[in-house]
Amino acid sequence: MTLLLQISDTHFGTERAPVVAALLRLADALSPDLVVLSGDVTQRARKRQFASARAFVDALGATPTLVVPGNHDIPLFNVFARLCYPYANHQRAFGADLEPAFESPELLVLGVNTTRPYRHKDGEVSMQQVRRVAARLEAASATQLRVVVTHQPVAVTRTQDERNLLHGRERAVQRWARAGADLILGGHIHLPYVLPLHDTFAGLTRRMWAVQAGTALSWRTRGTIDNSVNVIRHDATGGDGGARHTTVERWDYSETSEAFEMVARHDLALGDAQSAVAVTLAG
Template sequence: MISFLHVSDLHFGPPYHEGVGEALQKFAHRLGPDCIVASGDFTQRATEEQFAAARAWLDRLPRVPTIVTPGNHDVPLYRGLERLLDPYRHYRKHISDTLDQVTEIPGAVIVSLNSTAPRQAITNGRIHRWQIDLAREAFRNLPDETLRIIVSHHHFAPPPDWEGADVMPKAKRALDAFTAMRVDLILGGHLHRAYIGNSLDVYAGADREHGIIIAQSGTSTSRRGRAREREKNSLNVVRVGGGVIRITHYMYFDDAGDFVPTSRHLFFRRGRPPVLDDDEGLGHGVESIFMDDRRERRDATV
């Protein structure tokens, strides 16, 4: 079993909520994940002070591999000359000197792609062909059981409510390429509310039979949530094992002072026969998932 903590859109600066940030720290240490993914927008206005605060917060998380990628708020918006000449100066100093990177952990390969485009499109972002080639090379000749994950800040699929729904240009091209690479999961942010589903929900794709699981995190520590997560905070916990990907969506509630699970999503990995254990009360074997379906059919025939 591999576990991931997926957070996004921390927005250090005026929108950052210190109380929620501290609750997330406690949550992370209770969870004890194998890997942490932080999918961009570490700051509100890409100042060095905000990046330093974000770095200090990241350093307090559990000491496990941490995957990062910049967001559109991590490049200067109003400091035009800096945005044109050296947009990632503070990000490289405080968060990561590498903008696109491949990380290997036992059982998984994670490719984080920098989707920001400070000189082209501040809001919507871009994924270029050379980045798709980088992912293709990283996933080449991997064993079937190895999990393949893409991380980017901007979204490849629109949210279910379609508020602020514009995806990256040529997102469908990227989804087709990732599907051919047998990518299992895409993790992202930017939307400021969660979306967990499959690429086939919104795009049939060149491959009509296989899609990619997409999990967007809301804003985890700011009060800039949108739509149904307005002024709310959320994160995702991903657990993978036995050919099954389980994603639990958590939201922060003031009365609980903590992140509380609000939904669970279960997917079977492509080409992997599912074998569920009883570690989360799911019963012995995949048969337990369909027990209610069989009972309903039996009752209907009586």
């Protein structure tokens, strides 16, 4: 069993200290094989905010991490920095590679930098990025869970969120589906959900899912949804004739217990057959 912890939109600079402590406790209890930070790591891309984010990642110990930038990780008010060295502080904290990858026998995770300094907050995926990711996906093994990480979403559940959709998503989703992708992880809109992309995009013959995370640590929550993270469990052997089995669990921070608690679980069907998902509400 492989376990992936998805953390998004931490917005260091607006983080809530009790939630940070609770998330570190959850990570310690789960012992994930990988922690993914899917963008907007900081609030305003400042050195001290990235230093706080780096300290948080260091507190995870030896757990591998994969970090992609979000639009908030590019300077907004410092126009010179935004145009000339937009990722300097991010790279100082997390290394030069803005599109990191992680691979194990059961897991292939590919980061995509969808931010653009010339855009305010919108994201974009280029044809070059689409092809690069597709080539890695096509080389994956049959047992691996194949995951792509963007910041902006490729699909939304509400009309008001359509303005936040990733530019270039149509060609990316189509191409990555043909290459064998299973999940596309995202953040940006602080709204957690799981969507079947094979029902959202016409012509997809492969089951592929959008897995969106809420804001993990910031007080900038959305509506009635508190701080939230996703826990993804993948069994490469499965329990049904050797089929791969994947679940996505949503864990929300509880003000009462001051801990993250599982509130929903999605059992996902993978592969090329007809779509199927079972949702279980916790409690």
